[in-house]
Amino acid sequence: MPGHSxxxxxRATRTIExxxxxxxxxxxxxxxxxxxxxxxxxLPTAPRGSSSTGAVTSRAVTRLAFATPPPAxxxxxxxxxxxxxVVLQDSLGKTVLGASDxxxxxxxxxxxxxxxxxxxxxxxxxxxxxxxDLSVDRPGSYRLAATAAGLTATSISFAxxxxxxxxDGGYVHSCGVATGGAGIAGATTPSTARGRKLDxxxxxxxxxxxxxxxxxxxxxRDWHSCGVTTSGxxxxxxxxFFGQLGNGSSAEATTPVPVAGGFRFASVSxxxxxxxxxxxxxxxxxxxxxxxxxxxxGTMERRAMPAPVAGGSGSRRSAPGMDTRAE
Numbered sequence: 001m002p003g004h005s006x007x008x009x010x011r012a013t014r015t016i017e018x019x020x021x022x023x024x025x026x027x028x029x030x031x032x033x034x035x036x037x038x039x040x041x042x043l044p045t046a047p048r049g050s051s052s053t054g055a056v057t058s059r060a061v062t063r064l065a066f067a068t069p070p071p072a073x074x075x076x077x078x079x080x081x082x083x084x085x086v087v088l089q090d091s092l093g094k095t096v097l098g099a100s101d102x103x104x105x106x107x108x109x110x111x112x113x114x115x116x117x118x119x120x121x122x123x124x125x126x127x128x129x130x131x132x133d134l135s136v137d138r139p140g141s142y143r144l145a146a147t148a149a150g151l152t153a154t155s156i157s158f159a160x161x162x163x164x165x166x167x168d169g170g171y172v173h174s175c176g177v178a179t180g181g182a183g184i185a186g187a188t189t190p191s192t193a194r195g196r197k198l199d200x201x202x203x204x205x206x207x208x209x210x211x212x213x214x215x216x217x218x219x220x221r222d223w224h225s226c227g228v229t230t231s232g233x234x235x236x237x238x239x240x241f242f243g244q245l246g247n248g249s250s251a252e253a254t255t256p257v258p259v260a261g262g263f264r265f266a267s268v269s270x271x272x273x274x275x276x277x278x279x280x281x282x283x284x285x286x287x288x289x290x291x292x293x294x295x296x297x298g299t300m301e302r303r304a305m306p307a308p309v310a311g312g313s314g315s316r317r318s319a320p321g322m323d324t325r326a327e
Contacts, residue, residue, distance in 0.1 A: 059094075062151070066087075070155055084134060109143045118131070141160075235256035246304070246305055266280045283308060290303060
């Protein structure tokens with residue numbers, strides 16, 4: 001029709017009405033110049049700042065939040081459940097998908113000088129950092145602090161407690177074994193014993209590296225204490241003037257030290273200034289003070305390392321005062 005333009009139509013031809021035809025062509029060219037995409041197919045477009053999947057990736061992380069906070073109460077030295085999750089958010093409180101900042105957790109309130117065990121630093125995946133193996137090594141009330149990219153968030157307060165399987169009392173201190181196998185030692189008074197401050201700990205320490213060691217038996221006596229792990233290793237701590245810790249020295253230990261010799265013990269018993277134990281094979285050993293021949297090794301010499309009791313092979317019992325419980 002005259003005056004109509006079609007993208008796929010044929011070009012106008014010259015006719016006897018040349019003037020009228022030229023007007024139609026010029027109007028059509030004007031329309032094509034002002035609407036260049038009129039004949040292009042429709043293409044999908046994505047909102048600015050979004051990916052094809054709709055995940056917001058261009059917004060900055062402005063705050064942290066605990067998506068899964070710690071439970072109000074739990075067992076000390078046991079992995080916190082459910083696992084803790086920290087989310088990276090934008091200014092609107094939405095998760096910044098694609099964010100991969102490094103997030104670190106620490107104890108914000110730590111009056112008992114506790115240690116947060118497990119993997120405390122992780123890399124976030126799609127704006128979410130997951131901590132699957134954290135635990136606190138001793139009872140108390142705590143809060144967790146999350147940090148990432150200069151930002152900080154603090155969790156709600158939570159309590160860690162201990163359920164005891166057995167306890168034993170010394171002269172001015174007490175010891176116990178938690179149901180989870182953790183050993184606990186603490187002074188019964190706020191004062192120090194003979195100038196030595198008794199350490200409160202739920203984990204065995206070896207050198208500079210702290211590690212968990214479940215106990216099945218422990219003994220408190222006047223100035224030192226000992227325990228046996230579930231694997232049969234014996235540890236002692238406290239006064240060591242007579243070598244009663246059995247580690248080959250006479251230096252006191254404020255944290256558990258392994259008894260020398262590599263023996264596997266079924267049980268140990270701490271006397272006033274000496275210690276005895278029965279191995280899993282039934283052999284009796286003693287160490288420490290021996291001025292009254294209490295070690296039973298045929299001498300009156302003190303021993304800083306386990307010495308076999310004479311005739312004690314295959315024994316399941318020992319001298320009076322020695323613990324004879326064996327598994």
